[in-house]
Amino acid sequence: MERxxxxxxKTRQGITQRDIARLAKVSQSTVSRVLTGDETVDSxxxxxxxxxxxxxxxxxxxxxxxxRSSRSGLIGLVVKRPQGGFQDDPFFAMxxxxxxxxxxxxxxxxxxxxxxxxxxxxxxxxxLRSRRVDGLLLVESAAQDERIGLLQRDRFPFxxxxxxxxxxxxxxxxxNDNPAAAAEATSHLIARGYRRIGFLAGPLGITVxxxxxxxxxxAVEAAGLSSSVWECExxxxxxxxxxxxxxxxPDRPDAVLALDDLLxxxxxxxxxxxxxxxxxELGLASFNDSKRCEIIAGGLTSVNLNIPKLVKAACSLxxxxxxxxxxxxxxxxxxxxxxxxxxxxxxxxxxxxx
Amino acid sequence: MERxxxxxxKTRQGITQRDIARLAKVSQSTVSRVLTGDETVDSxxxxxxxxxxxxxxxxxxxxxxxxRSSRSGLIGLVVKRPQGGFQDDPFFAMxxxxxxxxxxxxxxxxxxxxxxxxxxxxxxxxxLRSRRVDGLLLVESAAQDERIGLLQRDRFPFxxxxxxxxxxxxxxxxxNDNPAAAAEATSHLIARGYRRIGFLAGPLGITVxxxxxxxxxxAVEAAGLSSSVWECExxxxxxxxxxxxxxxxPDRPDAVLALDDLLxxxxxxxxxxxxxxxxxELGLASFNDSKRCEIIAGGLTSVNLNIPKLVKAACSLxxxxxxxxxxxxxxxxxxxxxxxxxxxxxxxxxxxxx
DNA sequence: TATAGTAGCGAATACGTATTCACAGTTGAA
DNA sequence: TTCAACTGTGAATACGTATTCGCTACTATA
Numbered sequence: 001m002e003r004x005x006x007x008x009x010k011t012r013q014g015i016t017q018r019d020i021a022r023l024a025k026v027s028q029s030t031v032s033r034v035l036t037g038d039e040t041v042d043s044x045x046x047x048x049x050x051x052x053x054x055x056x057x058x059x060x061x062x063x064x065x066x067x068r069s070s071r072s073g074l075i076g077l078v079v080k081r082p083q084g085g086f087q088d089d090p091f092f093a094m095x096x097x098x099x100x101x102x103x104x105x106x107x108x109x110x111x112x113x114x115x116x117x118x119x120x121x122x123x124x125x126x127x128l129r130s131r132r133v134d135g136l137l138l139v140e141s142a143a144q145d146e147r148i149g150l151l152q153r154d155r156f157p158f159x160x161x162x163x164x165x166x167x168x169x170x171x172x173x174x175x176n177d178n179p180a181a182a183a184e185a186t187s188h189l190i191a192r193g194y195r196r197i198g199f200l201a202g203p204l205g206i207t208v209x210x211x212x213x214x215x216x217x218x219a220v221e222a223a224g225l226s227s228s229v230w231e232c233e234x235x236x237x238x239x240x241x242x243x244x245x246x247x248x249x250p251d252r253p254d255a256v257l258a259l260d261d262l263l264x265x266x267x268x269x270x271x272x273x274x275x276x277x278x279x280x281e282l283g284l285a286s287f288n289d290s291k292r293c294e295i296i297a298g299g300l301t302s303v304n305l306n307i308p309k310l311v312k313a314a315c316s317l318x319x320x321x322x323x324x325x326x327x328x329x330x331x332x333x334x335x336x337x338x339x340x341x342x343x344x345x346x347x348x349x350x351x352x353x354x
Numbered sequence: 355m356e357r358x359x360x361x362x363x364k365t366r367q368g369i370t371q372r373d374i375a376r377l378a379k380v381s382q383s384t385v386s387r388v389l390t391g392d393e394t395v396d397s398x399x400x401x402x403x404x405x406x407x408x409x410x411x412x413x414x415x416x417x418x419x420x421x422r423s424s425r426s427g428l429i430g431l432v433v434k435r436p437q438g439g440f441q442d443d444p445f446f447a448m449x450x451x452x453x454x455x456x457x458x459x460x461x462x463x464x465x466x467x468x469x470x471x472x473x474x475x476x477x478x479x480x481x482l483r484s485r486r487v488d489g490l491l492l493v494e495s496a497a498q499d500e501r502i503g504l505l506q507r508d509r510f511p512f513x514x515x516x517x518x519x520x521x522x523x524x525x526x527x528x529x530n531d532n533p534a535a536a537a538e539a540t541s542h543l544i545a546r547g548y549r550r551i552g553f554l555a556g557p558l559g560i561t562v563x564x565x566x567x568x569x570x571x572x573a574v575e576a577a578g579l580s581s582s583v584w585e586c587e588x589x590x591x592x593x594x595x596x597x598x599x600x601x602x603x604p605d606r607p608d609a610v611l612a613l614d615d616l617l618x619x620x621x622x623x624x625x626x627x628x629x630x631x632x633x634x635e636l637g638l639a640s641f642n643d644s645k646r647c648e649i650i651a652g653g654l655t656s657v658n659l660n661i662p663k664l665v666k667a668a669c670s671l672x673x674x675x676x677x678x679x680x681x682x683x684x685x686x687x688x689x690x691x692x693x694x695x696x697x698x699x700x701x702x703x704x705x706x707x708x
Numbered sequence: 709t710a711t712a713g714t715a716g717c718g719a720a721t722a723c724g725t726a727t728t729c730a731c732a733g734t735t736g737a738a
Numbered sequence: 739t740t741c742a743a744c745t746g747t748g749a750a751t752a753c754g755t756a757t758t759c760g761c762t763a764c765t766a767t768a
Contacts, residue, residue, distance in 0.1 A: 027718045062484035063420035064754035112466040130416035381748045418724035
């Protein structure tokens with residue numbers, strides 16, 4: 001005589017394949033076949049089953065599916081979170097957003113993990129070794145990363161976005177040609193008549209710093225100029241401080257190439273503090289071409305990294321790794337970047353005779 | 355005679371409870387008991403099992419676990435993505451980051467979903483009805499949301515961050531007291547001697563716009579001043595355009611309260627274009643107290659929403675909903691916000707006799 | 709007409725875990 | 739001494755799906 005409805009909690013049970021089968025007067029396996037798109041089901045039977053499914057609003061249980069087929073349909077995104085949290089840098093949001101778009105048509109869903117030192121280990125255990133995710137996107141720029149070794153040992157599908165320095169050709173990765181892009185940006189500044197070009201890098205232990213620094217150096221040396229490099233942390237205060245030192249020291253640069261729009265913002269602040277006008281007294285360029293480039297320094301020249309394309313490449317690569325390991329040697333995919341010139345580097349050209 | 359090793363793909367098999375049991379010379383169920391923290395296992399047996407687990411680097415299969423216990427340990431985050439993608443607004447990144455921190459000690463992991471119009475439906479089906487997530491955090495400000503009805507119908511655990519307008523007392527939610535905060539910010543501007551205070555809102559269909567507008571109106575009217583409201587989209591260009599109209603129209607405001615740091619940035623740009631100095635000729639205040647407040651307009655007065663606390667409250671609420679539905683009436687939790695005064699509203703006080 | 713081939717389908721099983729049930733052995737109180 | 743309670747355990751089962759294995763009919767070929 002007991003009512004069962006008031007349990008409230010367990011009531012949320014959901015309908016299963018067996019229920020559908022009962023209603024359609026077929027076996028559960030036939031229902032399953034319809035779901036997996038098996039061709040050997042009579043089209044009329046299939047239609048009837050489908051209609052009953054729709055009618056009862058049936059949805060397969062993702063966990064059962066994952067257990068049986070050992071494929072979860074989840075992709076993990078691992079980003080190293082800068083200490084001090086995310087600054088205004090929209091890189092992370094752009095990335096996430098693009099990944100979701102890239103995955104939209106597929107059978108995969110994004111699952112997020114921000115790594116700080118403390119959660120780092122948990123990612124690997126909780127998500128990966130528990131088979132919760134089918135593959136990993138690693139946003140990587142640290143020169144050393146012990147996780148990569150672990151992933152390789154387990155033959156776990158993963159793609160690095162960025163430059164996994166030590167792992168040269170042993171890892172699938174997608175990146176821009178940062179040295180070339182940095183060289184182009186530097187050459188652009190030189191072509192605009194700037195002569196003492198400084199480089200404001202992030203932490204030098206990070207490969208993206210190293211790569212862009214290299215391109216900068218090459219371009220500067222090729223032009224017979226000398227280089228001057230400053231290092232700072234990935235936050236505004238640090239960038240502003242470094243830029244201030246840079247611009248008040250001896251042999252002050254007349255142009256700065258910053259690693260990042262965030263750091264470039266710091267340079268602009270420093271310049272404003274010092275009363276230096278951009279672009280006349282100081283040229284400025286950087287990387288990312290984020291929205292803020294339209295407002296910083298009256299328009300900030302910046303390298304567009306083509307994040308949508310970068311992400312699409314990474315995702316489709318990862319999916320193919322997950323689905324049928326091509327057993328091909330790992331490749332590094334390079335997505336072209338493009339310099340987006342704006343006012344911050346548009347000084348009147350100062351006669352540079354051919 | 356066939357080698358089995360070269361399959362390469364299926365090799366990634368992983369060790370199971372049964373394997374552990376065999377090694378420990380106990381039954382699989384005892385191993386399971388150790389894992390679930392069942393007290394009835396002999397401590398010596400348990401120790402031995404644990405040691406074997408550690409030795410063989412065992413990890414329980416998350417999918418099997420989820421299937422059996424109908425609890426996945428995943429929490430979904432649903433954010434409505436503004437069209438045009440994320441601008442420089444760091445709100446999303448702050449949120450995500452804080453959620454991960456809040457979940458760090460718990461047994462839950464974050465799983466992300468950005469909703470655009472097209473993926474909206476898929477969230478509900480793929481993640482929720484497939485039982486992939488145990489609960490949902492909904493970042494909500496639309497006045498109407500059909501998803502909430504669906505969630506309620508299925509008695510699915512979810513918590514709204516923000517104000518789910520129509521759903522008054524029928525939904526668990528966590529929010530700031532936006533009317534009060536807006537009133538405080540407005541009163542602050544008035545106390546600093548500003549007299550014609552404009553409000554730059556986002557889209558008015560959004561509850562956060564409505565709530566802050568209300569507080570602004572109350573404060574302005576209480577001071578015997580008149581209100582003037584402008585609406586714009588959630589992007590810099592739109593804000594700048596609206597602010598320009600605002601500041602060039604008749605009866606130009608001498609202070610602006612913006613809905614958001616992003617919109618406030620647009621106001622600053624417009625002011626700069628028009629040669630209006632902040633704070634002397636134009637007072638400015640907004641909401642979010644993001645990092646950029648330290649650099650906009652020489653320091654932007656902004657309401658700190660206390661996102662860490664907001665998020666912690668939402669997460670622990672959600673977890674308790676998931677674990678044992680308290681069958682208590684839904685509650686709206688209000689986290690106090692605090693006005694962070696900076697230079698942008700710090701005009702010399704112009705004699706306002708008591 | 710006999711046989712090979714094939715389409716369609718149900719029974720059974722596997723995936724790895726959590727949980728229920730029963731049972732043996734021990735303890736403790738009557 | 740007897741029986742009840744308790745402790746620690748293994749066998750069995752369930753979770754919902756995908757998949758393998760045969761079996762039945764039916765068609766095509768000879």
